[in-house]
Amino acid sequence: xxxxxxxxxxxxxxxxxxxxxxxxxxxxxxxxxxxxxxxxxxxxxxxxxxxxxxxxxxxxxxxxxxxxxxxxxxxxxxxxxxxxxxxxxxxxxxxxxxxxxxxxxxxxxxxxxxxxxxxxxxxxxxxxxxxxxxxxxxxxxxxxxxxxxxxxxxxxxxxxxxxxxxxxxxxxxxxxxxxxxxxxxxxxxxxxxxxxxxxxxxxxxxxxxxxxxxxxxxxxxxxxxxxxxxxxxxxx
Ligand SMILES: *Cc1c(COP(=O)(O)O)cnc(C)c1O
Numbered sequence: 001x002x003x004x005x006x007x008x009x010x011x012x013x014x015x016x017x018x019x020x021x022x023x024x025x026x027x028x029x030x031x032x033x034x035x036x037x038x039x040x041x042x043x044x045x046x047x048x049x050x051x052x053x054x055x056x057x058x059x060x061x062x063x064x065x066x067x068x069x070x071x072x073x074x075x076x077x078x079x080x081x082x083x084x085x086x087x088x089x090x091x092x093x094x095x096x097x098x099x100x101x102x103x104x105x106x107x108x109x110x111x112x113x114x115x116x117x118x119x120x121x122x123x124x125x126x127x128x129x130x131x132x133x134x135x136x137x138x139x140x141x142x143x144x145x146x147x148x149x150x151x152x153x154x155x156x157x158x159x160x161x162x163x164x165x166x167x168x169x170x171x172x173x174x175x176x177x178x179x180x181x182x183x184x185x186x187x188x189x190x191x192x193x194x195x196x197x198x199x200x201x202x203x204x205x206x207x208x209x210x211x212x213x214x215x216x217x218x219x220x221x222x223x224x225x226x227x228x229x230x231x232x233x234x235x236x
Contacts, residue, residue: 003041006224007032007048010207014218017211028211031076033203033221035060036228039069045224046073054078054097054219058085065092078160078200078219080134083107090119097160097200097219100124100134102147105154112153120157122200125182127175128164135161138182142189149192156191158198158216159183169206176201176213183214 001009007030015025031054034042042053042064053070055061056079064070077089078097083104089096090111099105099121112119123144126135136144141159148156159182163175179201187196202210204223211218222228 001226003044003224004048006226007045007050010220010223011049013208014211017208021212021214023211023214027216029217031078031200031217031219032224033078033219034064034069034225035079035221036230037225039064039067041225042069043071046070050224052076052217055093056080058082058089061092062088086111091115091117094120095157095198096121097217098122098124100126100136102144105144105148105151109151109153114153118153118155120155122158122160122198123156125159125161125179127161127179130164133162138178141182141186145186145189145191145194148194151193154193156194158196158200159186160200160217162203163201163206166206169209172206173209173213176206176210176215180214 011030014028014030018025018028029052031052032045032050034053035056050073052074054076075093076095076097077093081098081104086107090108108119108121123141124135125138125141126133145156161179163172166172183196183199198216199214200217201215202218204220207218207220
């Protein structure tokens, strides 16, 4: 299967899952998780109709952006963001999915204000309460959204989650359902600097389940680009 064929297939499966859930296909946006795929492969995905790319590491994003990899598409940041990389990222992407602490939110806000802009972000929820993952506990979300009102450089546009690795996609459903409930509960409240527009969840193995549970952004890598080659990779 080529990248082009995979993009068409993923889009068809999103549409099918949306319709089955009584939703419209256009209400779910596909974010192609482009990590470890070079500029040529990213361009191929965009040519095949990918409208949003999601990158995981700031350094890789900067390199590929300099090569014009994302031209014609919107760019999001979906990976773990270190505070010392905030300066390089703010203003470069239209959405940061992965704000996992109030300290990071404050750092992004400060940098955005310095540049006279507002950075759209999502709050990451550690929905499986996993020690290995960062993110807000679900019960911390109302206070975090309240706190967002104090930060003039950000706009919180919704929530993001990466559920625990499960044997089968169905096992993720309770986590996706809990995220949907958390999203809906907080959508009803009014907070300054917050509009609950996006619920980012679902990856290659489980995006149809996520769509069934209300995801509006799905982040799909392997199902578009094939398996990633981690040999010779350095961390950072
Ligand atoms: C890599 C990645 C994805 C996509 O994962 P696949 O299983 O390859 O679809 C989604 N979200 C985040 C945060 C990622 O790092």
